[in-house]
Amino acid sequence: MSIILLLDILGTISFSISGMLTALKKRLDLFGVFIIAFVTALGGGTLRDLLLDAPIGWMFDVTYVYVIIAAAIVALIFRKKLGYVRKSLFLFDTIGIALYTVVGVQKGLDAQLPAIICIALGTMSASFGGVIRDILCNEIPIIFRKEIYATACILGAGVYLLLLKTDLSVDLVMVFSGLVVIVVRVLAVRFKLSLPSLYPKEENN
Helix, strand or coil: CCHHHHHHHHHHHHHHHHHHHHHHHCCCCHHHHHHHHHHHHHHHHHHHHHHCCCCCHHHHCCHHHHHHHHHHHHHHHCHHHHCCCHHHHHHHHHHHHHHHHHHHHHHHHHCCCCHHHHHHHHHHHHHHHHHHHHHHCCCCCHHHCCECCHHHHHHHHHHHHHHCCCCCCHHHHHHHHHHHHHHHHHHHHHCCCECCCCCCHHHHC
């Protein structure tokens, strides 16, 4: 199994659990839970493949579908341990965007796209599934709020491209770049860092 495929599957697992937790928080039925898990896990990858004019991965390899179903079932079984705790959703969502950012950038490089487009592709791969999840669950997508979300993906993607110019192995570059996304996102939430608001404080209340 290639490192890219492994990261893609791990990202699928993380995002499917993230979607499932959001669906449970919204008290959706069993069908709704699986639909939200599905679109959260595969939304970003589907957009990436469409933009690259490449075969949509999960339509040709049903392993992704089985992985989502298995991850959702396991998460449902252990949902009392995961709970409706916001920290669980944050954890799986953060891991998912880190993994999908790396995969998206590499697929852009494989298609010989310019660096800035690879960064954009990695960011969209990581965030689009969450956008669909939040819209379907009647929430403003995180990426459109002040929170450091897409910014973490952009930084991780930039680090990935820079580290590729060093003597580090591709596997280590992927690990370090993914960790950058995770660390930036965690620090931003821990210390309440955010992008500047466009609106006066009184309009935010």
